[in-house]
Amino acid sequence: MKMKKTVLSLLVCSLAFTPAAFAQDKKEDMQPKPGKAIASYEQLNEWLKSKGVNDTVVTSHIPTVEEINAALKDMKASRDTKKLSKELGNDFKVEVEVFNTPTEVKVPTYIPYKDVAGKKLESATATGVVRIMYKDAVMYTLAANSAEFLYDGERVIDFRDAPRSTDPRTLSSTNDREEQYLYYYSPFDKDTVAEARFPWLTKEKEHITGHIELRFNGTGNYYINDVYFK
Numbered sequence: 001m002k003m004k005k006t007v008l009s010l011l012v013c014s015l016a017f018t019p020a021a022f023a024q025d026k027k028e029d030m031q032p033k034p035g036k037a038i039a040s041y042e043q044l045n046e047w048l049k050s051k052g053v054n055d056t057v058v059t060s061h062i063p064t065v066e067e068i069n070a071a072l073k074d075m076k077a078s079r080d081t082k083k084l085s086k087e088l089g090n091d092f093k094v095e096v097e098v099f100n101t102p103t104e105v106k107v108p109t110y111i112p113y114k115d116v117a118g119k120k121l122e123s124a125t126a127t128g129v130v131r132i133m134y135k136d137a138v139m140y141t142l143a144a145n146s147a148e149f150l151y152d153g154e155r156v157i158d159f160r161d162a163p164r165s166t167d168p169r170t171l172s173s174t175n176d177r178e179e180q181y182l183y184y185y186s187p188f189d190k191d192t193v194a195e196a197r198f199p200w201l202t203k204e205k206e207h208i209t210g211h212i213e214l215r216f217n218g219t220g221n222y223y224i225n226d227v228y229f230k
Contacts (some may be wrong), residue, residue, distance in 0.1 A: 035064030038132060038208055038229070039139065039201035047201055051137045061090035065208065065229045068094055068132060077128065078223035091135050098214070098222055100126040103148055108158055119152040126192075126222035128214035132229075139201060142210035142227065144180065144194040155187050155218040189217045191225060 039047075041059045048055060067088060075084045077096040085095045105123045107116055125148050132140040150158040159182070180194040191213045198208045208229055215225040 032059050032062070033064050033067075035066040036206070036208075036230075037062045037064055037202075038068060040203050040206070043201050043203070044134075044139075047139075048134065048137065053135065053137055055091070055135075057090070057134065061092075063088045063092050063132075069228050072096070072130070072227050076223065079221045093133050095129075095131040095133065096224060096227070097129045097131075098126065098224060100124045100222055105150065107150070111158060116152065116157060121150060121152055121157065122220055123148055123150045124216075124220065124222075125149070126214060126216050128192075128212060128222070128224045128227075130210070130212060130224070130227055140198050140208065140210070140229075142194070142196050142212050142229075144192045144212045144214035146182075146190070146192040146214055146216050146222070149190065149216050151216075151218045151220055153219055156190055156216070157218075159190055187218070189215055191215050 037059075039062055041057070041062065044062065045056055048057065071086045071088060071094050075086060075094070075096045077084050077098045079098070079100070082099060083095065083097040085093055087093050101124065103123045103125065105121050107121060126146045128144045130140075130142040131138050148159065149156055180192065182190060182192055193211070193213050196210045196212075198210065202208055210229045211227065212224065213226040214222065216222045
């Protein structure tokens with residue numbers, strides 16, 4: 001009886017490694033996740049090869065837009081926490097980062113002196129960036145670049161419009177920005193909004209688009225107020 005049990009166990013183990021079982025595993029690997037994938041199997045692997053990455057990513061490992069957006073909800077990059085990263089599994093990850101560039105304070109002559117008298121004025125620009133990555137290869141970059149803001153610790157005193165989307169300083173090799181503009185939220189907050197599309201890792205009519213809002217306020221804080229892909 002003991003011999004029969006041993007033979008049966010060996011038979012079960014051998015069946016687990018039959019060509020049929022292997023084919024079933026391979027079939028499951030090629031099943032996409034529910035939702036909208038951030039890249040197609042063929043184009044992603046072709047792109048990785050062009051970047052010198054020898055991996056082959058199976059379809060079931062490719063994250064979806066829904067997974068990216070869920071991760072971004074908890075990633076609040078700001079002046080105090082400038083860079084955050086979250087693993088999505090299977091070597092995919094998403095990063096968010098904000099940074100600023102202080103500039104020399106020059107009070108425009110058209111601003112009444114009484115509006116700035118006795119106040120400490122500061123000036124800066126800011127940038128917010130979201131990156132979707134496989135290992136160290138950046139698949140998508142979504143960025144918003146604010147122009148110069150003059151603030152007094154409470155209000156935004158003066159500002160320049162956001163750089164045009166065609167400005168070379170605002171472009172990235174991993175996005176195709178369609179639009180960038182400044183949203184006049186209030187005297188205390190200004191949002192630089194950018195829209196981008198990513199046409200090279202998905203099939204036609206399945207292109208990914210991104211939306212990002214970089215907020216700058218009168219206290220000198222800057223943070224990503226909202227961001228999502230669709």
